[in-house]
Amino acid sequence: MTKPLIELIDIEKHFGPVIxxxxxxxxxxxxxxxxxxxxxxxxxxxxxxxxxxxxxxxxGRILIDGQEVAFSSPRDAMAAGVATVYQDLAMIPLMSVAxxxxxxxxxxxxxxxIKLFDFERANAITMExxxxxxxxxxxxxxxxxTLSGGERQTVAIxxxxxxxxxxxxxxxxxxxxxxxxxxxVLATIDKVRKNGIGIVFITHNxxxxxxxxxxxxxxxxxxxxxxxxxxxxxxxxxxxxMAGGQELAALEGSLGGTV
Amino acid sequence: xxYSQPQPQQNGAASVVELAxxxxxxxxxxxxxxxxxxxxxAICGTIIVFAFFLVVARGTGMFAPQGILNWGVVSAQFAIIxxxxxxxxxxxxxxxxxxxxxxxxxxxxxxxSVTWGYPVWLAIIVAFAIALAVGxxxxxxxxxxxxxxxxxxxxxxxxxxxxxxYGAIATTRQTIIGGVAEVAQGDPLAWLFGGKxxxxxxxxxxxxxxxxxxxxxxxxxxxxxxxxxxxxxWALALIAFAHVLLTRTRFGNWIFAxxxxxxxxxxxxxPVNRVKILxxxxxxxxxxxxxxxxxxxxxxxxADRGLLKEFEAIISVVIGGALLTGGYGSVIGAALGALIxxxxxxxxxxxxxxxxxxxxxxxxxxxxxxxxxxxxxxMITGER
Numbered sequence: 001m002t003k004p005l006i007e008l009i010d011i012e013k014h015f016g017p018v019i020x021x022x023x024x025x026x027x028x029x030x031x032x033x034x035x036x037x038x039x040x041x042x043x044x045x046x047x048x049x050x051x052x053x054x055x056x057x058x059x060g061r062i063l064i065d066g067q068e069v070a071f072s073s074p075r076d077a078m079a080a081g082v083a084t085v086y087q088d089l090a091m092i093p094l095m096s097v098a099x100x101x102x103x104x105x106x107x108x109x110x111x112x113x114i115k116l117f118d119f120e121r122a123n124a125i126t127m128e129x130x131x132x133x134x135x136x137x138x139x140x141x142x143x144x145x146t147l148s149g150g151e152r153q154t155v156a157i158x159x160x161x162x163x164x165x166x167x168x169x170x171x172x173x174x175x176x177x178x179x180x181x182x183x184x185v186l187a188t189i190d191k192v193r194k195n196g197i198g199i200v201f202i203t204h205n206x207x208x209x210x211x212x213x214x215x216x217x218x219x220x221x222x223x224x225x226x227x228x229x230x231x232x233x234x235x236x237x238x239x240x241x242m243a244g245g246q247e248l249a250a251l252e253g254s255l256g257g258t259v
Numbered sequence: 260x261x262y263s264q265p266q267p268q269q270n271g272a273a274s275v276v277e278l279a280x281x282x283x284x285x286x287x288x289x290x291x292x293x294x295x296x297x298x299x300x301a302i303c304g305t306i307i308v309f310a311f312f313l314v315v316a317r318g319t320g321m322f323a324p325q326g327i328l329n330w331g332v333v334s335a336q337f338a339i340i341x342x343x344x345x346x347x348x349x350x351x352x353x354x355x356x357x358x359x360x361x362x363x364x365x366x367x368x369x370x371x372s373v374t375w376g377y378p379v380w381l382a383i384i385v386a387f388a389i390a391l392a393v394g395x396x397x398x399x400x401x402x403x404x405x406x407x408x409x410x411x412x413x414x415x416x417x418x419x420x421x422x423x424x425y426g427a428i429a430t431t432r433q434t435i436i437g438g439v440a441e442v443a444q445g446d447p448l449a450w451l452f453g454g455k456x457x458x459x460x461x462x463x464x465x466x467x468x469x470x471x472x473x474x475x476x477x478x479x480x481x482x483x484x485x486x487x488x489x490x491x492x493w494a495l496a497l498i499a500f501a502h503v504l505l506t507r508t509r510f511g512n513w514i515f516a517x518x519x520x521x522x523x524x525x526x527x528x529x530p531v532n533r534v535k536i537l538x539x540x541x542x543x544x545x546x547x548x549x550x551x552x553x554x555x556x557x558x559x560x561x562a563d564r565g566l567l568k569e570f571e572a573i574i575s576v577v578i579g580g581a582l583l584t585g586g587y588g589s590v591i592g593a594a595l596g597a598l599i600x601x602x603x604x605x606x607x608x609x610x611x612x613x614x615x616x617x618x619x620x621x622x623x624x625x626x627x628x629x630x631x632x633x634x635x636x637x638m639i640t641g642e643r
Contacts (some may be wrong), residue, residue, distance in 0.1 A: 099515065102512070103529060105527075116507045117508050
């Protein structure tokens with residue numbers, strides 16, 4: 001058994017009197033896609049924000065490569081190899097793909113005391129990394145606004161991978177996408193996973209999770225309802241756990257099919 | 260479970276070919292691609308304006324050396340403040356205190372040098388220091404309060420103007436302080452703002468008959484142009500600096516990112532607050548350059564100088580293709596916007612048109628520029 005890249009043990013997070021997380025444990029292995037499922041308000045967002053350094057956990061431990069760490073900012077988490085791709089805040093539409101790709105980490109070429117943005121290198125690497133992910137750009141100057149939602153997610157994922165992410169957190173990457181685009185993003189996840197990167201895939205769509213997931217953890221009302229391996233659990237069971245079981249079963253009956 | 264796992268691409272080349280053949284994407288003609296740039300509107304405007312005045316004002320001396328210098332100086336004035344406003348607007352903020360800052364910095368220089376007798380170079384340095392501090396305060400308040408910069412700098416528009424008038428009246432009982440030219444004689448720093456360079460070039464041009472000479476009066480025998488004012492040099496230098504900074508450096512990328520989406524920029528580690536505060540300071544710096552040049556040129560400072568300059572700067576920037584919402588724009592465009600301004604303002608004078616019509620022109624061209632820019636932005640981002 002390989003050692004986990006990141007382990008979160010009994011994470012609790014309280015916001016004043018509200019207990020958002022009441023003891024959540026998740027680990028991510030190299031090259032696995034760990035799906036984190038949960039309905040709205042289950043604590044998914046709070047949990048990934050804790051993992052990516054935005055929130056400090058009230059209780060619990062975070063281990064990276066077996067070492068305990070405490071992130072005080074998202075930059076700390078990024079430095080430790082934990083990168084997050086947010087659903088809507090990934091890219092700036094008016095800027096070019098290359099400018100977005102390198103945003104915050106622009107390559108520099110020195111001319112004496114003057115340091116200039118090395119566009120030659122930036123453009124070449126951007127085109128290369130995009131091609132690896134199967135996205136053909138007209139030019140690296142193309143504005144991100146001209147890309148589809150799925151392509152934008154892919155640029156963000158490629159960026160995180162290129163800058164050395166070991167654990168990649170994807171916050172509902174497929175929730176706003178069409179069928180074809182979703183398939184593209186899932187294919188990207190598969191490619192990234194094959195490079196040995198651990199992926200945390202947050203979604204409330206069981207079918208998307210079943211398509212690429214190796215392990216599944218369901219959150220409900222701030223608690224983990226357990227982690228299951230691929231093949232050990234059926235989509236319907238995941239669906240029931242997410243919704244809290246009984247109510248959905250009743251709903252399903254009245255709607256006459258699967259929700 | 261009918262949903263199958265997506266097949267990983269077996270062959271990279273095949274997938275590229277497949278992606279290349281999206282039948283719904285029309286080939287974009289090269290000319291249309293060349294059009295998609297922020298400066299397009301300003302380039303068109305510049306051509307139209309020059310064509311217009313070449314026809315209307317040809318015989319008036321507008322395009323004689325003195326005439327060119329005339330609108331060149333006015334355009335340079337607009338350009339200096341437009342450059343500051345441009346970078347700030349791309350970073351996602353406004354500065355409405357530019358005009359008041361011009362009056363304020365001018366009075367600081369005149370008060371210190373004429374009324375209190377300090378050397379002019381010291382007065383200039385102090386004016387710049389205060390202006391940069393006010394710029395930083397503007398930025399700090401915008402960042403810390405989260406209020407729109409429109410409101411914060413509107414407050415400073417009034418605060419600075421009020422302080423300027425109060426300071427001038429309380430110390431000299433006047434709102435105009437003259438006599439700067441006399442105390443600035445031989446000052447090492449004053450020359451940098453009020454001097455002229457390349458005078459010998461114009462003497463030579465006059466000697467070979469390319470430009471005229473004065474035929475009578477105390478200056479008889481001297482060329483009609485005695486050099487290029489430093490104001491124009493400042494404008495060109497600021498344009499070049501800001502253009503390179505914006506398009507060719509890491510910091511320029513941060514300016515675009517801060518204005519495009521501050522939160523997304525923060526997530527990838529762009530120091531958005533620092534970028535914005537520095538841009539407020541740069542805007543104040545440009546206003547002070549304008550003020551210092553004006554004080555040195557006129558030899559006096561007046562508390563009401565710079566009225567409405569903030570709006571003229573913003574209009575230049577918008578004509579130049581920048582978006583009011585930030586994240587997109589061009590320094591070259593803003594400079595062309597300033598050129599359009601200067602040429603039209605002085606051109607109407609040369610053509611003998613009532614100068615109040617200039618304001619009408621401003622309003623109309625502002626609307627046209629915004630409409631054109633909205634259309635260009637849609638082409639760039641592909642939205643409908």
